[in-house]
Amino acid sequence: MSQRFEPITDDRVRGIISIQMLRGVIGAEQYYISADDEPNDTITQAAAFGVSYATDDYDIIKAASDQKLNEIMVATFADMRRVIDRLQFEDLYKEWQSTRSTLSSIVGDIPRNPAYYQIVGMGPPALPLIIERLREETKTGEPDHWFPALGAITRQNPVPENDQGKIDKMAVAWLKWWDEHGERWSAQAMGETSSQSW
Amino acid sequence: MGSAGVPKPWEKLLPNLGNWTCASKRTRKYNCFAFAVGDETQRWEPYGYHWPKGAKKGYALDCLVEACRTEGFELCADGSLLEDREKIAIYTNDQSGFVHAARQEPDGRWKSKLGDEEDIVHETPESLSSDTYGRPRCFMERARKPKLEEKEAEATTPSASSEVEQSDRQVDVSNPNHLEDFNSLLNAAVRKPEPKD
Numbered sequence: 001m002s003q004r005f006e007p008i009t010d011d012r013v014r015g016i017i018s019i020q021m022l023r024g025v026i027g028a029e030q031y032y033i034s035a036d037d038e039p040n041d042t043i044t045q046a047a048a049f050g051v052s053y054a055t056d057d058y059d060i061i062k063a064a065s066d067q068k069l070n071e072i073m074v075a076t077f078a079d080m081r082r083v084i085d086r087l088q089f090e091d092l093y094k095e096w097q098s099t100r101s102t103l104s105s106i107v108g109d110i111p112r113n114p115a116y117y118q119i120v121g122m123g124p125p126a127l128p129l130i131i132e133r134l135r136e137e138t139k140t141g142e143p144d145h146w147f148p149a150l151g152a153i154t155r156q157n158p159v160p161e162n163d164q165g166k167i168d169k170m171a172v173a174w175l176k177w178w179d180e181h182g183e184r185w186s187a188q189a190m191g192e193t194s195s196q197s198w
Numbered sequence: 199m200g201s202a203g204v205p206k207p208w209e210k211l212l213p214n215l216g217n218w219t220c221a222s223k224r225t226r227k228y229n230c231f232a233f234a235v236g237d238e239t240q241r242w243e244p245y246g247y248h249w250p251k252g253a254k255k256g257y258a259l260d261c262l263v264e265a266c267r268t269e270g271f272e273l274c275a276d277g278s279l280l281e282d283r284e285k286i287a288i289y290t291n292d293q294s295g296f297v298h299a300a301r302q303e304p305d306g307r308w309k310s311k312l313g314d315e316e317d318i319v320h321e322t323p324e325s326l327s328s329d330t331y332g333r334p335r336c337f338m339e340r341a342r343k344p345k346l347e348e349k350e351a352e353a354t355t356p357s358a359s360s361e362v363e364q365s366d367r368q369v370d371v372s373n374p375n376h377l378e379d380f381n382s383l384l385n386a387a388v389r390k391p392e393p394k395d
Contacts, residue, residue, distance in 0.1 A: 103208050103313040103330050105298060107243055108257065142226050147246055157246075165240030165248025167226055182357040 085125040092119045094131070107145050111152070120152045124189035127153055131178045134171055143171035150174055154185065206365065208315055211330050215320060222317035223311060233311035234286045234299035235269040257295035259335060262288055271338035277323050279306040284342040287323040291332025300330040304342070 095115035110116055119126050129145050137143045146171055151157055158177035163169035211218050230245040231242040244255040250268035254261045277287055289298035300310040300323055323334040
């Protein structure tokens with residue numbers, strides 16, 4: 001079946017570029033950003049530019065102005081980034097659980113596990129997910145070996161010297177650090193604030 | 199062979215395990231190095247966890263030996279059972295430094311904390327020789343602490359001999375080596391004479 005494509009307007013071009021950007025960065029194909037009220041035309045033009053999409057599984061995002069469109073794009077991108085980070089983290093966590101050696105007594109060996117190594121490699125986006133899991137583990141049982149990852153990502157050590165080695169107290173110290181500094185630290189790490197010292 | 203009950207997933211990693219019994223629940227609160235020296239309150243590890251002050255940091259064998267010295271252990275020849283001595287075995291493998299430690303029980307069997315798993319009792323240090331734990335490379339010993347009831351008896355009815363020992367050998371705490379003096383005094387007080395052939 002042949003398709004006929006209409007000439008694209010500037011607004012539509014902007015929309016298509018947005019799709020390509022999202023797709024290129026996070027592999028998402030189900031979001032469409034349209035600057036006008038003709039989402040179907042935009043989708044058609046997306047196809048013309050070689051952008052694949054799932055017609056039954058997409059959200060149409062409309063914007064009344066360039067500024068609004070940009071705001072929506074930023075917010076949507078951040079939301080999607082968080083979703084993708086969580087999916088990636090959960091996959092790596094499962095892989096770590098299934099490949100780790102529970103016989104090792106040396107926590108320093110754990111970062112050699114490829115999945116754990118990749119969690120650390122996720123950097124600041126992994127931090128709220130690690131903290132979330134650490135908080136849950138602390139409530140329901142024992143904290144897992146997250147401390148090397150927390151230290152590697154943040155380059156901080158909020159654990160008092162006398163509590164080093166006492167994993168329950170170490171967890172409490174990290175959770176307290178996150179509650180007091182996490183938002184600010186994350187913003188700084190993600191480049192959203194100036195490089196002020198804290 | 200093995201402990202009664204469902205086989206543990208880690209058993210296949212310890213081909214020389216032989217008879218063993220489970221002695222605790224799983225926990226991450228302490229590790230084998232802490233457990234070997236009698237500390238079940240925290241994890242011992244050179245970086246990021248508890249490591250005795252003054253002990254060299256690192257994963258080389260001598261670092262753990264130094265750490266254990268802070269708890270009164272000294273190197274010894276082997277893991278043979280001596281009634282008044284508390285012994286530990288330190289394991290190394292070919293790829294890295296120390297990887298495990300086990301402690302000897304008064305009945306001559308050995309006890310290990312297995313990573314994040316349980317404490318187990320095993321027959322010999324070699325029971326854990328494996329790709330995972332390497333093999334026992336060196337042994338350390340210290341005076342075995344007397345049982346609580348013996349301590350209490352000593353406290354309430356001091357013997358004449360102990361009074362003599364106390365008056366003869368005082369530990370000078372101003373001496374920087376006073377802990378060594380204290381240990382040698384303690385060892386002399388509790389060590390029994392070697393049996394004569």
